[in-house]
Amino acid sequence: MGKNLFDKVWDTHRVGTLPSGEDQLFIGLHLIHEVTSPQAFGMIEDRNLKVLYPERTFATVDHIVPTKSQQRPFADPLSEEMMSALETNVRNHGIRFFGLETEHQGIVHIIGPELGLTQPGMTIACGDSHTSTHGALGAIAIGIGTTQIRDVLASQTLGMSRPKVRRITIDGEIGNGVYSKDIILKIIETLGVKAGIGYAYEYRGSAIETLDMEARLTVCNMSIEGGARAGYINPDSVTVDYLRGRPFVPQGEEFERAATHWLSLASDPDAEFADEVKIAADEIEPMVAWGITPGQALGVTGNLPKLSEVAKEEREGVAKAFEHTSFREGSSIAGTDIDVAFIGSCTNSRITDLREAARIAEGKRVSSTVKALVVPGSKQVKAQAEREHLDEIFIAAGFEWREAGCSMCLAMNPDKLSGREVSASSSNRNFIGRQGSPGGRTLLMSPAMVAAAAIKGSVADVREMI
Amino acid sequence: MTLNANADPATRITIEGTGMPIRGDDIDTDRIIPARYLKLVTFDDLGSYAFYDARFDEKGAEKAHPFNDKRYGDAAVLVVNKNFGCGSSREHAPQSLMRSGTRVIIGESFAEIFAGNCAALGIPTVTAPYEVIEKLHEAIESDPGLRIRVDLKQKRVDAGDRSFALEIPATFRSSLLSGTWDTTSALLERIDAIRAVHDRLPYIGG
Numbered sequence: 001m002g003k004n005l006f007d008k009v010w011d012t013h014r015v016g017t018l019p020s021g022e023d024q025l026f027i028g029l030h031l032i033h034e035v036t037s038p039q040a041f042g043m044i045e046d047r048n049l050k051v052l053y054p055e056r057t058f059a060t061v062d063h064i065v066p067t068k069s070q071q072r073p074f075a076d077p078l079s080e081e082m083m084s085a086l087e088t089n090v091r092n093h094g095i096r097f098f099g100l101e102t103e104h105q106g107i108v109h110i111i112g113p114e115l116g117l118t119q120p121g122m123t124i125a126c127g128d129s130h131t132s133t134h135g136a137l138g139a140i141a142i143g144i145g146t147t148q149i150r151d152v153l154a155s156q157t158l159g160m161s162r163p164k165v166r167r168i169t170i171d172g173e174i175g176n177g178v179y180s181k182d183i184i185l186k187i188i189e190t191l192g193v194k195a196g197i198g199y200a201y202e203y204r205g206s207a208i209e210t211l212d213m214e215a216r217l218t219v220c221n222m223s224i225e226g227g228a229r230a231g232y233i234n235p236d237s238v239t240v241d242y243l244r245g246r247p248f249v250p251q252g253e254e255f256e257r258a259a260t261h262w263l264s265l266a267s268d269p270d271a272e273f274a275d276e277v278k279i280a281a282d283e284i285e286p287m288v289a290w291g292i293t294p295g296q297a298l299g300v301t302g303n304l305p306k307l308s309e310v311a312k313e314e315r316e317g318v319a320k321a322f323e324h325t326s327f328r329e330g331s332s333i334a335g336t337d338i339d340v341a342f343i344g345s346c347t348n349s350r351i352t353d354l355r356e357a358a359r360i361a362e363g364k365r366v367s368s369t370v371k372a373l374v375v376p377g378s379k380q381v382k383a384q385a386e387r388e389h390l391d392e393i394f395i396a397a398g399f400e401w402r403e404a405g406c407s408m409c410l411a412m413n414p415d416k417l418s419g420r421e422v423s424a425s426s427s428n429r430n431f432i433g434r435q436g437s438p439g440g441r442t443l444l445m446s447p448a449m450v451a452a453a454a455i456k457g458s459v460a461d462v463r464e465m466i
Numbered sequence: 467m468t469l470n471a472n473a474d475p476a477t478r479i480t481i482e483g484t485g486m487p488i489r490g491d492d493i494d495t496d497r498i499i500p501a502r503y504l505k506l507v508t509f510d511d512l513g514s515y516a517f518y519d520a521r522f523d524e525k526g527a528e529k530a531h532p533f534n535d536k537r538y539g540d541a542a543v544l545v546v547n548k549n550f551g552c553g554s555s556r557e558h559a560p561q562s563l564m565r566s567g568t569r570v571i572i573g574e575s576f577a578e579i580f581a582g583n584c585a586a587l588g589i590p591t592v593t594a595p596y597e598v599i600e601k602l603h604e605a606i607e608s609d610p611g612l613r614i615r616v617d618l619k620q621k622r623v624d625a626g627d628r629s630f631a632l633e634i635p636a637t638f639r640s641s642l643l644s645g646t647w648d649t650t651s652a653l654l655e656r657i658d659a660i661r662a663v664h665d666r667l668p669y670i671g672g
Binding site: 012016018019042052064076079119127128131143144145147151156157159160194224229258261292293411412429 | 490491492494496497500501502504505506507508509519523524548549552553554555556557560575576577578579582583586587635636637638640641644646649650652653654656657659660663664667668669670
């Protein structure tokens with residue numbers, strides 16, 4: 001019986017068994033940011049420990065960065081303190097830092113792949129649940145808490161139990177105007193937000209294999225919204241072509257050797273999985289997550305559920321969603337008025353996302369009732385978009401063009417909803433209060449769908465605007 | 467509240483106290499601790515912000531929430547439903563619960579990163595089926611002063627005169643019982659093996 005990629009990579013990184021029975025797993029790449037790391041450095045220093053392999057940790061700043069201007073000191077003293085703490089910590093411990101003054105600052109899950117830090121066959125940890133993103137390159141990538149960041153800093157290892165692996169096969173072709181964001185929202189809607197607990201997800205099938213790398217990153221990014229701490233896609237020629245020439249990958253002949261190794265890590269044809277789920281790609285519509293979990297989602301031509309028709313075990317959650325959103329049972333999601341349009345976040349702020357959104361926005365105007373912003377995921381994405389004049393398209397259409405950061409995805413910076421605003425958002429979570437206003441409402445969708453909603457002033461089927 | 471019936475303060479074998487029912491599936495970490503409270507470089511003051519936006523409206527007036535209910539004021543045992551702690555990896559969530567008195571959480575299921583964060587803090591996340599959770603919710607709601615005793619060794623919870631079986635992952639249970647949930651030193655014990663893996667990985671030394 002062959003092995004799947006997850007087990008191959010896990011076995012290579014297994015240091016031993018801990019007294020608790022957990023595996024001790026070596027972490028090949030550790031990424032840190034300003035929000036979840038300061039307490040971990042505090043714990044290291046309290047115990048007179050050192051960072052074991054400082055060259056295996058890389059830092060950037062993303063969550064708290066204002067996106068209108070990155071000028072220091074930040075207006076918010078708490079953000080400034082957090083920023084200074086990170087600067088001090090990376091300096092004291094010899095950690096490579098992609099700070100605001102460098103050309104590579106950006107959202108941690110954007111810059112890892114962009115720099116080629118993320119590579120197939122690695123184990124990757126970061127104090128952020130969307131670390132699952134990096135699995136798109138064929139890595140085991142998991143989100144961890146601050147105490148575990150301490151463990152990785154001190155020992156470059158973590159204690160973990162090996163999850164089961166579920167194979168999710170998406171065969172067929174997605175239609176024009178349907179994106180990888182719609183695939184992952186469909187997966188979460190189908191399986192639910194709890195189904196992934198105890199699992200890693202392997203995404204495969206013709207609809208996955210034909211995606212470019214940036215679209216794959218979007219799929220793996222939201223694994224955690226389905227409850228799976230990790231998700232991955234087997235390395236193939238798309239993976240190798242994406243990585244070739246990036247700053248942190250080997251060059252020349254060494255790259256070719258690495259590429260041969262990467263391809264060998266893909267799940268064997270006879271690999272075993274705990275179970276398998278199949279979804280037909282051609283049935284997937286542009287999706288909208290309307291409620292208070294990403295699983296409360298539907299196709300753009302669909303109607304919101306009627307409570308009486310919702311399965312008993314989902315009813316309380318759906319009732320809570322209606323209570324929060326004040327949307328009407330049974331009404332169509334298309335035509336729902338929006339106040340804010342946000343294109344950004346670690347899910348959808350890469351250059352291909354901006355190109356698709358710009359294609360919709362070109363030559364049109366954002367509705368006068370909508371405040372719309374585009375926040376590139378990294379300085380590199382921003383520079384590339386400007387080389388392609390996408391910024392001009394967005395600005396001409398009435399979008400604000402911002403600096404790189406997490407922005408309105410989680411509202412730890414000045415970009416927030418206010419009051420009862422409804423946001424069309426390319427981010428990953430529609431939790432109550434997530435975008436900064438306890439009464440705010442979030443509709444998750446693809447960047448192209450957000451652009452369409454911005455122009456229409458309400459949720460619209462992007463397929464009619466292409 | 468009695469943290470440990472046994473002599474060694476580093477172990478968690480039994481946890482006893484009153485309970486607090488938090489009803490609902492998919493209670494995410496943004497709800498447990500809103501992101502604006504993550505801008506603190508220490509965890510020290512997080513206790514007062516647990517469930518803040520569920521407890522207070524935008525003008526600061528109290529809303530109905532178990533954390534505002536004085537009858538549950540000293541609760542050490544949270545009783546929750548499915549997928550508790552989903553979403554963000556922020557350890558601030560269990561930190562805020564721990565610093566407001568939570569010592570153990572009983573639920574139908576837990577999001578994995580949240581459970582891992584609790585494990586690292588020595589807070590057991592133990593599971594029981596819906597029927598048991600419902601009975602515990604009802605028992606606590608009708609008698610908030612009810613003593614609840616979680617026994618990790620026996621994998622049982624006693625609530626008044628009733629007793630129910632609990633599930634806890636073997637690895638987590640063993641680290642709590644032996645007092646080794648603080649993992650750093652256990653991890654560093656294998657420093658030679660760590661270096662060996664480091665040196666043989668194809669993308670580092672090998």
